[in-house]
Amino acid sequence: MFDRKSPKRYQIDYWHIVPIALLIVLALAIAYAFSRYSQAEEMIYRKAFESQVFWAQENVENRVAHLRKEAFAKGDVIVKSKVDAKIFQASAGDLLSQYPELNQVSWFDARGQWMYGMSSNEERNESMMSSHPSLHKVTRDKLLNFVDDDVQHQTIVECLMPIPTTRPNGQMILAGFLQTRAKINDLLELLLPNEFTQGHLIKLYSDGQLVYSNLSTFSDRAVFNQRIKSQQRVQMCDSNILVVVVPLAYQQPKVLYWGLLMILGLIGLSMVALVVGMLEKYQRHQTMREIKQQFQIRQAFENSLNVGVRIHAPNGYLTYVNEVFTKMVGYDAEEILHRPVHLLPYVPPEEVDNINAFRAQTLPIAEQIAQGSTQNYHRLTKFKRKDGQYITTLMRGASLFDVQGNLTGWVTSVEDVTEKIRTESELKQEFSMRRAIEDALHVGVRVHEINGRVIYANPAFYEMVGYGADEVIGTEFHDAPYYLAEEQGKLKDLIAFCIEHAQDIIVMQSSRGYFMPLKFRCKDGSIKDMMMRGGVMVDENGKISGWVTSVEDVTERKRLEDFKINETKRLETLQYLINLGEMASAIAHELNQPLSAISGYAAGLHNYLLNRSKNIDVVKVSEIAEKLKNQAERASKVTHRVQRFVKSKDLNLACMPVQPLLEQTADLMELELRQKKCQLTIHGLENSWPEVYVDISMVQHAIINIVRNSMDALIDSGAPCRKIDIEITQYSEYFICLIINDTGPGVPKEIIDSIFEPFFTTKQQGVGIGLNICRTAIESMSGHIWAKSREEGGGFYITLPILT
Template identity: 25%
Template sequence: MTTVLLVHSESRLSPAIMTIDNEIRSALQPPDGMVRFYTEYLDAGWFPESPVHTATVELLRRKYKDRSLDLVVAVGPAALRFAALDAPGLFPAARIVFAAGLPSMASDFRVPSSVRGTWLSFDWAANLKLVLQLHPDAERIAFVHGSAPFDRAEHSRFREAFAAYRDRLELVDLTELSFDELLSRAAALPPRTVVLFGSFLRDRSGEAFISADVLRTLTRVAPAPIYVLSDTLVDAGGIGGRVVSFAAIGRHTAAIARQALGAETPAPALDAADDTNAYMFDARALRRWGISERALPPGSVIVHRELSFWQRYAWHVGALIAFVILQSAFVVALLVQRRQRARAQAALARNLEVEQLVSEISTTLSTCSVAELDGALPQALLRTARQLGFDRASLLEFDDDFRYARVIRSVSPDAPPLPARLPVDRYPWTFGAVKRGDLVQWPDRSRIPAAADEDRKAFAATGTEAFVGIPLRAGSTVVGALTLAALRPMPDLPGTLTERAWLLGEVFGNVIVRRRTDSTVRESEERFRLMADSAPVMVWMADVDGGRTYFNKQWLEFTARHRERELGTGWTEGVHPDDRARCLETLRKRFDAREDFLLEYRLQRKDGEYRWVADRGVPRFSGHGTFHGYVGGASDITEIRAAHEAMLETTRLRGEIFGSLFGHVAAVDHAGRIIAANESWTSSVLRPPLGSDYLAACRTAAARGNPGAEAQAAALRKVLGGHANRASCEYVVGSSRDERWFEMTVEPFHRSEGGAIVTHIDITRRRRAEAEARREREELAHALRVTTLGELAASLAHEINQPLAAIVSNAQAAQLFLDRQPGTDKEVQGALVDIADDAKRAALVIRRLRALFRKDWTEQRKPVSVNDIIFEVIGLVRAELEPKRVAVEFHPGKGLPPVFGDAIQLQQVVLNLIINASEAMVGASTSNPTVTVQTLSTNQGTIEIAVTDCGPGVEQAELERIFEPFVTTKPTGLGMGLSISRSIIQAHGGRIWAVCKNGGGLRMHIEIPCEEQQVPS
């Protein structure tokens, strides 16, 4: 099934809209009925505000999100804007065709090449030429046009056409007026004035109108002929002119639509200017203003042509002449004249009665409000039926599909009542003729045409003998019928009623139009309320005084207050007392200035909590600039506001943390531009300023001979390019006398835009310490050898201690002996004292060594950080390992507790393990020799140190023997390093062991109890 969406710019009551809609439906509906039509009305003339259009587009998006549309037909200028700007996004799969697009209203947007259709063209030049042709004595042109955007769109085109006649005609500008002002000025037009009427959808005060209604009223008060430019206005009192045929536009658009549905791409648009404009005139208006049909342009269409008196009574006059000629009887002639006079008088009386009836009913119904029509209609229908001699008078309205005729009112005092709805197919011939705009009447059922046999049966079932059906039009479209029925034959039909039936049709047709207008307005208001209630914001409206006149469902549910209580300024009772005065003052100022506003205040929710809301309002203006109040919406922003404040606090905190970082720290974006820096960076003359290109600064420094600039740029490019997660380099600045060393570290800036964090730390002291460490390297090696000898001395300590004790005893005995001998050499006694003291000191050294191996030495122990010890050792060995191309990686554990021990001895152990690991990889077939050091805290309350190499490793059987004295795998080694290391670790209450690593290499493990787990012995 083919699905078609018809989108109309204006109300469905607009005659032009109805005409185009009927033509398109008739042309696209196939005999099998496999086309489904959807219809939407934008009501742009009555609701031109942008928020209403936005809400309408959103409503259509939701309404048709699950519908598959094959074709979208946009009718009218506002609908063309919708088709060009909104429809491609709403209905991407549908082909788009437009009708009655106005070029002057499409200048501010581009119509896509895929959108084809029929343009609307008003031929002002042709009508001005026509006016001068038919009224050569005319002195002025009165130009009548409304204030709606559609009305104003043609103002400039008329003035361009009028410029050619400015020296011959005076222009009376009747645009941008209120309706009352228009009538007043039109009634006072001077002689020799011709009125040119375009359209009138809205007056200066913003009130909406239907152009046909305005023209009918204007025709009654203006003392001048009125020419029109639309075929729908010819029936409304205008003389006619070079008019746009909306029926032709509908047919042309339907042809384009059929081509679009049957081809891969739409066919080109037809030429609207040539195919949709024609000369059309109302014969009644021509007679009223004395214009001869012979003076009209060739090919003019004349509607409502009535027979002249001579044409109606030609046979009477001819018969009378023939009778006089043939009979030459003066008496007969007198009788004929008397009878003709009597008939004329009777007809005149009937004409007066009908005209008086039409005038009184028209006055009554036109002065009633829409709400009062239901009470006035029965009386008007009853007067019509009784005065015209019928038993029933009914007002019918056809539905959009022309399947039923709804009985709006039916008065039948002496006849059976009609049902609420009449099926059209029950009276197919009658209603078909009425739908075509034909007057249907017969004085009795015997005069019903043979083609209407089914209608005859239906009328017989209701007892109807005589019948009159008068089409009721809205523009050129038949929307209903006025039916008059009698239960008896009426031989006088057709008669005077036939001549005045159209006047009755205009009066009662206006009733249907007014009812439809009122219904459409209510439907539009209901759609607005529906859209407002479905919107995810709290919508409100205010009048020109600032008092709120409307709140949607979301507002009332949020506050849990009755609508009546919120109206006016009652809504401010829910505003927080601290915000109320500020809120009212801001609203007053914005209302006085007619400006948009955005206001934040606290509003009490139904649970009593005050919530922050953002309330935005925009002024509402009519098409000519009249202020009508405000429309706005409020949203709960409590969570957004809290998140924003948290973000500001987080940003401030990050800024303080960033500013307190040690060293020169800066953040750069993905292109290398400096976007943030701490105070140390900005205050240093060595660093580029904030906002500069760091990579460009490095290139400039390299060109000036700075040797470290290129290394800095390379490190930054490596991280920015994603080639490394961390890059660093060291460089020197200054002369040899006052040189300063810096270490640059680059790490990724983890954010969606990318970037890097650059840190420059002054390592001059560290560099000098490293140099000092290298100078002390030999001393450290010497300490290792001494420690190795100490391990040997531990096994000999007991044997050495006894001879030392004997030496002390003998030295003391010799000293006592010499003291008793007179004349003893003092130098000898001094030598004996020195021998005793040296022996005691040697014994003390041996006892401390023995205590070390008994794990009872505590004098030099204190809490130390394992990570700090390892950092210091790595700093000592880095310079020695770099020439060997051996790298050291350290993975320190976080939050490690201190251990209780001797820092020097623990450094000696770690140093020994790193030196052993590096020497094991030298000469081995290892592409990237690396020593990995890792620390971590175990669940047993100990700190574990792991030193891993990627060398050849050792045999599984040798894992325990490598800790024994004099066991070594190095040709020049003594085999004492690991033995001493194990002794030191065991003295600290820990253990050391080795594990072969899969794939080659050796991992050394050390476990030392934490401080709280260690109890010094």
């Protein structure tokens, strides 16, 4: 029905654009001609207005010049009369009557003092005779402004005329000043004709402020041309009075306006008709284009879905199937279209009756399905592919109606859910198996959200703590009833640490998770020791989504471990007492020799002193005393070693890197190594080693004891090269190993198992408790010490625990 190619874009009909463009050009030409005509008319009007304003300005200035000339003549008459008051009044009266715009005439003497004055208002004359301001501060050749209290300063133009006189010697001197005051508004009304004032708005400004306007004489419908170019500004009479003249707005003939509007209206209607035609054509094209696009979208949508689509006629015959459905059943469209249900090759015989019965049930409610009052139908159906394989499908359907509301068929979507059902079955089976395993475990299992909230716990956990599911599910670390208050801090720190190092935990989880010993308070009030182990749950994006923890009751195990530790300590104490008895016997033997020697030397010294009371050989006495001292020191060493072995010492465990520990030990032995001409070298200091958790002084004592034994062996054997090496190695995941080798004769194999026994020694003056003390010290820190026989030199191994 439609072309499957992409719809063409709308092609603009340029024959429609030509008349529109011509109409636009015509309208612009008419508007331009009218604008030019209006500008010419306005130019003529403006020139006439400027000439009228110029005439008015000339008329006013001539009037003011004539007034000044007449005032100067009257002033000369007043001076010649010796400034007589009657002469002044007569002259001033002539000026006031001759020039109605005058408001006041005054006479000032040469010093600027007011003498006489006359106003157009007779009532003001008497008040003026009493007082008037002085002019002594004003330059005589300047125009001065003085206004009486009842005269507005802003509307007055004042003129001060200096009147000279001639002395008998012919010298010109100033006789006084004649001042005249005139109202500008009266002057304008007197001189300007009514035609000018009725056709122009006149404004008077004094010092920038409006003081007079004839706006009230115009009607409300008067329109003025307020543009700056259409105004005339005149500075009146060399004063601070500014006159602004604004003409009435120029009115074009109405016939031109109406004619222009009719022409433009016809042009506009023509353009509208053309545009409407173009829009209708464009809308028709857009409608066809949208229909084609919708058809192509539907085709693409059906082809992109992994769902088969079928259209049935009301009698059940197939009228359309998409490509996905044909691939799903393995039949071509020609093999299945326009066939009844019982002849469809992919419908097994056992499903024919079910499909017909289902179609019969849905026909009566088709209208309800279309109106949405009833949900669309769906059901599971088995289909048989062309290759003989059975598949399970999920069919969903909706009814089709024409524009009159008549049922025309059905649209059904068919989805192959064989694999989905199989996967769901396997997941359910796996879930049931895991649930059975969790229920059978004697270890409690919990599942937490990432914030620690419990969302699942197995029955073993409920039995372990005595709380029910409603008391456990939904709780967090801060409100779980079985957590002790002192344990919550550790749990919060654990969660914060795990969230911060989430990526590291995800990487490490393949080898081990985290574990933590805790104490739980059960519902009956009892306290149990628990071992909590856990790991993280990771979503498909590799991010932590929660935690799984197992909780094991280790109360009985801990009790047995404590019992074992106590029994071990008791046996160690018993062995210690046995060793102490053996040591006491050995001490008696060891001390008998130095004590017998001391006794013999003391008796000999006593006899020597009795027989040689007068002639005593000081050197001889000194030698005997030195021997006594040496034997006493030997006995003291024996007792000191025994005391160190017998005296119990509490461990002072601390964290320390192995490199500085060995460097400090080497510094302690530097002088002794130099005296005995031995060289000590430590290998592996440049590598990075974890910290060890030991009693630092006891480790240093053990290393020093072994190194001293090596130095003694090197000296006794006469070895030409006296070298002692200490090598650092990684013994295991939890231990660092120190290997001490020398270039001496080594330890014989027959005695290597006995060198750590108490009082076993190969030295002539040795006691035999040094290595035994070393072993006791190292093993008290969870370490281990042993020796190996080597062909060249001895080898001792010490393991130290790593901080975890």
